[in-house]
Amino acid sequence: MTLQSLTKDWEPMAYGFLDGSAKREIRRKMLKAISVPGCQMPYASREVPMARGWGTGGLQVSCTLVTPRTRIKVIDQGADDSVNAASIRKFLASVSGAPVTTDTLQADLIQSRHRIPEERLREDQVLVLQVPNPEPLRSVQPNMSIARQMHADADYGRMWLQLYEQIVRSGRVMQGASYPSLVNGRHVMTPSPIPRWDVPKLHMARHLTLLSAGREKRLHAVPPFTRVEPLVFDDVPYRVEDHAGLTCHRSGARGFFMNEIPQADGTSLHEVSDSDLGVKTIRAAEGEDTRIGATWYVDGEMS
Amino acid sequence: MTCILDVRGLSKGFQMHHLATHMAAFSEISLTLSAGEFLLLKGRNGAGKSTLLRTLYRSYLAQSGQILFHSSHGVIDLARAADVDVTLLRRTEIGFVTQFLSARPRVSAEELVAEPLRQAGRDPAEALEQARHWLAAFGVKRTLWPAYPTTFSGGEQQKVNLARALILPQRLLLLDEPTASLDASARAALIDRLAELKASGTAMIGVFHHPGDVATLIDREIDLTPDAPQEETRTDVVV
Amino acid sequence: MTAVMDAPRLVTARPLLTAQGLSLNYGDVPALRDVSATVYPGEVLGIVGESGSGKSTFLRCLNLEETPDRGSYTLDLPDVQGNLFDLDRFARRMLCATRIGIVYQNPHLGLLMRHSSSGNVAERLLIAGERRFGVLRHKARGALDASEFPLARMDAPPEELSGGMQQRVQLAKAIALEPALLLLDEPTTGLDVSVQALVLDTLKRLQQDRRITMVIVSHDLGVIRTLADRVMVMRRGEVVEAGLADQVFQDPQHAYTQQLVHAKL
Numbered sequence: 001m002t003l004q005s006l007t008k009d010w011e012p013m014a015y016g017f018l019d020g021s022a023k024r025e026i027r028r029k030m031l032k033a034i035s036v037p038g039c040q041m042p043y044a045s046r047e048v049p050m051a052r053g054w055g056t057g058g059l060q061v062s063c064t065l066v067t068p069r070t071r072i073k074v075i076d077q078g079a080d081d082s083v084n085a086a087s088i089r090k091f092l093a094s095v096s097g098a099p100v101t102t103d104t105l106q107a108d109l110i111q112s113r114h115r116i117p118e119e120r121l122r123e124d125q126v127l128v129l130q131v132p133n134p135e136p137l138r139s140v141q142p143n144m145s146i147a148r149q150m151h152a153d154a155d156y157g158r159m160w161l162q163l164y165e166q167i168v169r170s171g172r173v174m175q176g177a178s179y180p181s182l183v184n185g186r187h188v189m190t191p192s193p194i195p196r197w198d199v200p201k202l203h204m205a206r207h208l209t210l211l212s213a214g215r216e217k218r219l220h221a222v223p224p225f226t227r228v229e230p231l232v233f234d235d236v237p238y239r240v241e242d243h244a245g246l247t248c249h250r251s252g253a254r255g256f257f258m259n260e261i262p263q264a265d266g267t268s269l270h271e272v273s274d275s276d277l278g279v280k281t282i283r284a285a286e287g288e289d290t291r292i293g294a295t296w297y298v299d300g301e302m303s
Numbered sequence: 304m305t306c307i308l309d310v311r312g313l314s315k316g317f318q319m320h321h322l323a324t325h326m327a328a329f330s331e332i333s334l335t336l337s338a339g340e341f342l343l344l345k346g347r348n349g350a351g352k353s354t355l356l357r358t359l360y361r362s363y364l365a366q367s368g369q370i371l372f373h374s375s376h377g378v379i380d381l382a383r384a385a386d387v388d389v390t391l392l393r394r395t396e397i398g399f400v401t402q403f404l405s406a407r408p409r410v411s412a413e414e415l416v417a418e419p420l421r422q423a424g425r426d427p428a429e430a431l432e433q434a435r436h437w438l439a440a441f442g443v444k445r446t447l448w449p450a451y452p453t454t455f456s457g458g459e460q461q462k463v464n465l466a467r468a469l470i471l472p473q474r475l476l477l478l479d480e481p482t483a484s485l486d487a488s489a490r491a492a493l494i495d496r497l498a499e500l501k502a503s504g505t506a507m508i509g510v511f512h513h514p515g516d517v518a519t520l521i522d523r524e525i526d527l528t529p530d531a532p533q534e535e536t537r538t539d540v541v542v
Numbered sequence: 543m544t545a546v547m548d549a550p551r552l553v554t555a556r557p558l559l560t561a562q563g564l565s566l567n568y569g570d571v572p573a574l575r576d577v578s579a580t581v582y583p584g585e586v587l588g589i590v591g592e593s594g595s596g597k598s599t600f601l602r603c604l605n606l607e608e609t610p611d612r613g614s615y616t617l618d619l620p621d622v623q624g625n626l627f628d629l630d631r632f633a634r635r636m637l638c639a640t641r642i643g644i645v646y647q648n649p650h651l652g653l654l655m656r657h658s659s660s661g662n663v664a665e666r667l668l669i670a671g672e673r674r675f676g677v678l679r680h681k682a683r684g685a686l687d688a689s690e691f692p693l694a695r696m697d698a699p700p701e702e703l704s705g706g707m708q709q710r711v712q713l714a715k716a717i718a719l720e721p722a723l724l725l726l727d728e729p730t731t732g733l734d735v736s737v738q739a740l741v742l743d744t745l746k747r748l749q750q751d752r753r754i755t756m757v758i759v760s761h762d763l764g765v766i767r768t769l770a771d772r773v774m775v776m777r778r779g780e781v782v783e784a785g786l787a788d789q790v791f792q793d794p795q796h797a798y799t800q801q802l803v804h805a806k807l
Contacts, residue, residue, distance in 0.1 A: 153632045157639075157669035161654075164668070165661050167675060168697050233675035320797030321804070361786060363793040376552045385550035386772050386786050387582050392552065407746065407768075408739050422750075 016063040017095040022046045026064040026219075030210060033221035038183025039151070040134050045217040055088060055113055056214030058130035062088075062111045065126060065210075068097040073107035078115040078257070078273035085113070102276050105293045114177070116198040118256050118274045119293035121207035123224060129192040131213040134220060136180040136190040156188050159231060167236060176241075181230045188231065189220055197240045197257045201296045202228040244300025248272040251281040255300030304337035306373055307475055307506035308359070313368030313382070315351070315358050328354040329527055332368070336475075338504040341497075341520045343511065346527035352510040355527065356477045358382075359508070360399050361389045372397070372475065394422055398473040400481045404464035406452040412438060412463045413448045419471040437466035441492045462489050469496050476500065478509035482516040490516060550582075556618045558583045558755050559723060564603055564613035566779075573599045574610055575779040581723075584753040588770030588787060590763060590802065596779035597759045601727050603627075604757060605644050606634040617641065619722055639669040643716025647728035649708035652715065655701040659711045660686065662700065666718045685714040690744045706737035710744065717748065726758040730765055742768050763803065767791060775799045 014020055022044070029043040048056050048063070066072065072092050076085035080102040088111060093100050101107050104117040111128040121127060137147040140158035150156070159180055166174045177193035181202070191199055192211050202209060202222050212219040222228055232238040247254045249261075249269040256277065258270035272278040283290040296302060314330040329351035336342055344352040357363045359370055361381055370381035374396055379388060393399075406415065413434045420430035438448055441462040447455065452463045465481060478497075482490050497520055501507060511517055559581040566574040574596050581587045589597045602608040604615065606626060614625040619641060629637065638644075646652040653662050663682040664672075672678055686696050691710040700708045709729055716724055729745065730738040746769060748754060760766055766773055766787065773790040775783040775798065783796040794800045 149631070153635060155635065155669070157665050160668040160673075161657065161661055161665045164664050164675065164678060165657055168658050168661065233678075234673045236675045317793070318795070320800050357792065362788045364785070364789060364795065374552065379551060380548070383548045385547050385553070387550050387585065388548075388552040389786060390585070390771050407743060409743050418750075 015068060015096040016066050017048065017091075018046060018060065018063045022060075023064040026060055029219055030061065030064070030221065033210070033219055034208070034223045036187070037223055037226050038187030038189040038220055040189075040218040040220045042218055045214050048214075049091070050088075052215040053132065054084060055111070055130040057212035057216075057219065058111045058113070058128045058214075059088060059091070060214060061128045061210050061212045061219065062092055062109060063095065065109055065128070066092055066096040066098050070096070070098045071106055071108045072098050072100050073102060073104065073110045073276075074100075074112070075110065075115060075117070075275070076113045078117075078259075079275040081275060102279070104274075104276055105291065114193050114195075115257070115273060116194055116201045118272075118277050118295045118297065120296055121205065123206045125207045127207055127209045129194070129209060129211045131190065131192040131211045131218075132215070133178075134190060134211065134213040134216050134218045136178075136188050151187060154186065156182075156231075159188055163231060163233065167233075172239075173232075173236070179230050181228050183222060183228055184226050185229075187220075189222075191222075191228070195241055195257060196230070196238070197243065197297075199228065199230050200238075200240070200302045202226075204228075240302070243270075244297075246270045248278055248281070251278040252285065253278060253281040255297055256295070304339070305504075306335060307338050307340075308334070308336040308373070308508075309369075309371040310334045310359070311369045311371065313355075313358065313370060314366045315354055315363060316366055332527070334525055336506045336508060338474075338506055339501055341501055341507045341509065341517070341522045343509055343514055343517075343521045343524040344527060345514070345524050350527040350529070352527055353479055356399070356479050356508065356510060360393070360397065360477055362399075375474065394419075396474040398468055398471070398476045399479070400465065400468040400476065401479045402461050402464070402481055402483050402485075404452060404460040404467075406455075406460065406463075408453055409451060411449045412443065412452045412455075415452060416463060416467045416470055419467060423471055433470060434466065437470050437496075438463070440496070441466050442486075442489050458484070458486065458489075461485060465489070465493055465496075469493075469500065472500055472503060473505055476505050476507045478507060478511070480510055480512055483512055494520065553582060555583055557581060558585075558618050559604070559616075559757070560618075561600075561604065561615045562613055564600065564610040564615070566599060566603070566608070566610040572779045574603070574613075577613070577776070577779070577781055579757075579774060579781075579784075581755055581757060583755055585772065586749060586756045586758060586770045588766035588773045589757065589759045589776060590761065590766050590773060591776035592761055592802075594778075595776040597761075597776045598727055599779075600776070601644075601725050601757065601759045604723075605642060605725055606638055617722065636669075639666060640719055641722045642725060643719070643721035643723070644725040645709065645712045645716050645727065645729045647731050649700060649705070649712055652712045653700045653708065656699050658697040659691070659700055659703070659714075660696040662711055663714045663718050666715055670719055681718060682714070685718040686711070688717060688748065689714040690740075690747075704737070705733050706741055709733065709741050713741075713744065713748075717752075717754070720752070722755060724754045724756045726756060726760075728760050728762075729758070731760065731762065738765075745769060763791065775802065 026043055029041045033041045048059050050056055074085045074089040076082040089100050104119045109126050113130045135147055137150055140162055141147045163173055177195055178190045179196050179199050180188050181191055181199055183189050204225055206224055208224055209222040230238050243258050244255055246258045248271050250271055253272045257273045259273045261269045261271055263269060280290045280292050311333050313332045316325055316327040318325050346352050358365050365382040371378050372381050374392060413431055416438060417430040417434035421427055443462050452460050557580040561579045564574050564577045577600055591597045603610055609627050615627055660682040663685050664678040667678055667681055687693060689710040691714055700711050730741050758769055770787045773787045774781050777798050783799045791803055794803050
């Protein structure tokens with residue numbers, strides 16, 4: 001009998017940076033958030049080796065969800081290669097041993113800032129959105145205690161009034177990102193600062209979306225197959241950004257959300273915001289064996 | 304004849320708290336009034352003629368006694384009737400005519416006159432038409448009809464007031480010197496209208512500085528001067 | 543003291559508003575002592591009294607902003623039952639938004655000063671669930687017009703408007719949903735005398751055209767005289783006298799009312 005035969009090889013007792021009790025707390029809060037779609041759940045929000053406001057909320061949720069077998073994708077404004085996305089991806093991989101990918105179709109867990117990928121997500125995928133300000137009522141009710149009562153009472157008159165005011169003053173709804181949306185017909189949430197283009201993707205989506213704000217210590221969720229309806233007047237239709245007709249100057253992709261790149265001569269070029277989609281489009285054009293999944297938008301129209 | 308008003312042992316005085324005194328106005332007044340009857344209140348100054356009218360109208364609270372008004376809904380004691388009942392009767396059955404108009408800014412003469420009819424539920428167009436008829440009858444110049452009476456002279460205001468007060472036939476009409484300082488033609492119109500209302504059954508109690516103005520209408524007189532004979536049936540009229 | 547009158551016999555309608563025995567203490571200070579009031583449909587009840595008499599507290603209770611220590615408050619409306627002070631926050635809010643309109647002396651209490659005037663009116667409709675922009679515009683315009691607000695300025699924020707105009711916006715907001723009960727707390731206090739007269743006139747017109755039941759609180763007897771059918775005189779949280787408006791003003795019974803009336807005249 002050797003010592004070796006009586007003991008296991010060394011392996012980490014926990015992974016994902018956070019200690020077990022921190023992860024358990026977040027798991028519980030996520031379950032609550034899924035149970036009451038769109039309702040903000042407070043959580044402790046531990047320290048992570050990153051400054052508040054750089055995605056610590058999303059990171060804590062990702063750290064809780066990740067296992068050594070979870071394939072991770074991290075994007076920032078649609079790009080896998082921005083510094084912040086790369087840092088978070090590297091961090092998640094190193095604290096969990098999880099494999100990483102940039103391919104939306106391959107990912108099990110996608111942490112994102114400000115975008116939802118253009119390819120449709122599946123039942124087995126989880127989207128984690130980083131949220132700077134989870135309270136849609138903040139602009140109309142600075143007192144958070146009262147704002148919470150307003151959520152409890154479904155008292156959203158002021159939100160609607162805000163839209164009314166925008167139409168009266170500007171002739172249209174000016175809200176760009178973070179378009180307030182009613183979840184499951186009950187709670188108004190901010191979908192994090194995703195563009196209007198992305199909000200319809202959340203409606204009756206197959207995947208689970210978790211939205212987490214580290215600085216504000218709150219998270220909320222959109223479970224699969226849940227109604228997400230942007231607040232709009234019956235006679236003033238919801239409009240997404242006018243990107244349907246734009247073409248990506250690098251990949252030739254067309255009918256997706258674009259980044260505008262101003263040129264010295266005053267004109268602009270456009271580049272598809274979902275960098276993975278752009279890369280895949282280029283590869284496909286060059287004849288490589290690349291699979292592009294079904295997209296939410298087809299020919300610039302939400303399908 | 305149908306009894307309209309049956310006043311029994313009515314007394315009124317004023318408690319003036321700041322002077323700690325009580326001032327009696329009249330006491331133990333009893334009178335009856337039938338439909339189509341015209342009763343003149345007489346008495347020297349301070350005998351309580353106007354006070355009696357106001358007490359009957361419930362602008363003053365009676366101290367004791369009963370004011371049994373035979374309304375179209377049945378007999379009710381105005382001295383004790385609920386405020387809402389009094390409001391209802393004032394709108395539909397009991398009129399009070401003074402010489403003063405309570406004009407309101409931005410309400411035209413014709414609207415003001417038509418108001419009692421509209422409040423009684425008449426068609427607004429018809430009410431306005433009748434209002435114009437009575438403004439004309441009392442001699443208010445046509446150009447003034449759509450104008451605001453707040454700016455009118457006292458005389459014109461008085462005519463507007465009479466048109467308003469008499470437009471809706473009432474069961475009981477209380478007249479508090481409506482003829483004072485009225486010109487001859489308007490006075491004639493007033494007397495015509497009162498005669499018309501009287502003939503249609505309106506019971507009237509009036510105080511007049513110059514009773515001769517309404518001599519032809521008076522059926523009975525009551526002298527409120529203390530110690531005067533309480534009620535006398537009129538035989539002739541001293542003008 | 544207030545004479546005891548018979549119960550109504552001719553008027554068969556039930557009172558719209560019945561408040562019974564409202565008492566409220568702020569610590570040791572009694573703000574309301576056993577205050578009761580009844581208001582019939584279409585009636586205007588005026589409440590007079592000096593500052594601190596409890597008249598505004600009473601009005602806040604009627605607007606369910608404040609809950610007395612004792613007393614009951616009912617409104618005779620379809621689907622409104624029981625003592626309204628027993629309602630929870632949500633039910634109170636819905637009731638106030640849809641059935642009760644209020645105009646405050648201070649427009650800051652009743653209005654969002656930086657939103658558009660029409661938006662202030664539209665908010666009520668939004669709370670009641672209206673989701674058509676066109677209808678919101680139309681109804682806001684209608685309510686502002688009924689309050690005699692100049693429509694050319696309907697989208698100007700109240701902070702840019704005069705005091706009289708701000709009161710008209712408050713009024714439009716209050717009547718936008720055609721409330722069963724309109725509460726007015728010193729609606730013309732602080733306005734220029736000429737503006738005051740115009741706002742009063744607007745109120746009078748609304749009252750006559752729509753037969754809105756109103757409770758109006760003012761220390762200004764002229765305002766009450768112009769609008770009210772009946773008057774309640776309050777002092778130190780108590781009702782000292784109540785009666786027909788002309789009776790209370792011409793033949794006040796209570797020493798305090800006499801003092802009040804004589805001070806005015």
